[in-house]
Amino acid sequence: MTVDAQPVTELPDPADYGFTVVPEEEIPAELASLVERVRSLMDAAAHTEAPPEALAAAADAVAKAEELIQGGRRQLGAMVRYTYPDGSIEYGTITNGVSGPVNPLAPPLLLEKDGEGGIRGEVLLNGLYQGPPGLVHGGWLAALLDQALGTASSVAGMPGLTANLDVNYRDPTPLNVPLEISARVTGTERRKVFVSGEIRHGGKVTAEGTAIMVRLSLPE
Numbered sequence: 001m002t003v004d005a006q007p008v009t010e011l012p013d014p015a016d017y018g019f020t021v022v023p024e025e026e027i028p029a030e031l032a033s034l035v036e037r038v039r040s041l042m043d044a045a046a047h048t049e050a051p052p053e054a055l056a057a058a059a060d061a062v063a064k065a066e067e068l069i070q071g072g073r074r075q076l077g078a079m080v081r082y083t084y085p086d087g088s089i090e091y092g093t094i095t096n097g098v099s100g101p102v103n104p105l106a107p108p109l110l111l112e113k114d115g116e117g118g119i120r121g122e123v124l125l126n127g128l129y130q131g132p133p134g135l136v137h138g139g140w141l142a143a144l145l146d147q148a149l150g151t152a153s154s155v156a157g158m159p160g161l162t163a164n165l166d167v168n169y170r171d172p173t174p175l176n177v178p179l180e181i182s183a184r185v186t187g188t189e190r191r192k193v194f195v196s197g198e199i200r201h202g203g204k205v206t207a208e209g210t211a212i213m214v215r216l217s218l219p220e
């Protein structure tokens with residue numbers, strides 16, 4: 001396979017393209033804690049069997065909480081800048097639906113470099129991500145793989161968009177247990193970056209995927 005999709009030495013800075021960039025370490029602790037609280041609230045709301053009066057009182061309290069944080073809304077495409085322990089930098093959308101640090105919908109997914117050119121991470125999916133009883137929804141597994149595959153391409157210096165994603169489900173993936181995610185670049189051809197990755201539970205692959213990421217072609 002030819003190697004034309006050369007890694008760039010420095011990632012493009014989204015600020016040069018008009019996006020707000022928030023360094024991860026500058027996300028207020030109070031916001032992180034609110035997001036965690038909302039995640040927990042979503043799980044509680046999805047599973048509650050509390051009586052109607054309690055539900056009505058809870059809805060009122062949530063409406064009040066929402067009022068408190070209105071006014072001042074972040075730019076839709078705002079990005080977060082992560083600095084890895086080796087000093088290298090990575091960008092993501094701050095509200096990314098799979099890994100955005102301020103998005104309560106995103107399961108807390110932290111991806112780090114695996115020391116061999118790829119990335120790895122751990123995630124625990126609760127009942128909010130359920131498909132079949134007790135099992136993770138296949139769409140969420142595909143989303144997690146997509147994110148990991150995109151990040152693998154990006155940390156290799158070749159950020160891009162997913163053109164094609166191919167997922168195989170090998171074994172049911174249980175809820176409420178730690179899952180391991182890994183991904184790496186396997187080849188390049190012109191702007192195409194080929195990536196592969198897996199989700200494992202207890203060392204066993206439950207879902208695996210490959211993708212073709214097409215490197216961003218940015219205006220000069």
Ligand SMILES: CCCCC/C=C\C/C=C\C/C=C\C/C=C\CCCC(=O)SCCNC(=O)CCNC(=O)[C@H](O)C(C)(C)COP(=O)(O)OP(=O)(O)OC[C@H]1O[C@@H](n2cnc3c(N)ncnc32)[C@H](O)[C@@H]1OP(=O)(O)O
Pocket residue numbers: 011012013014017091092146147148150151154159160161162163164189190191192212214217218
């Ligand atoms: C703006 C500044 C920002 C700076 C950012 C800095 C840093 C990083 C930022 C972000 C990236 C980091 C992490 C992202 C992590 C995760 C995100 C998850 C991933 C996603 O959630 S992402 C959303 C879903 N994704 C889409 O929304 C894509 C919609 N789509 C398109 O936007 C176009 O379709 C595109 C761009 C894909 C290609 O369009 P294009 O015009 O640029 O290129 P073109 O068509 O010429 O294709 C070039 C070569 O790819 C081959 N090719 C094309 N399509 C193919 C296919 N389907 N299957 C097999 N091969 C295919 C061609 O055959 C040709 O190959 P060949 O060289 O052999 O001829």
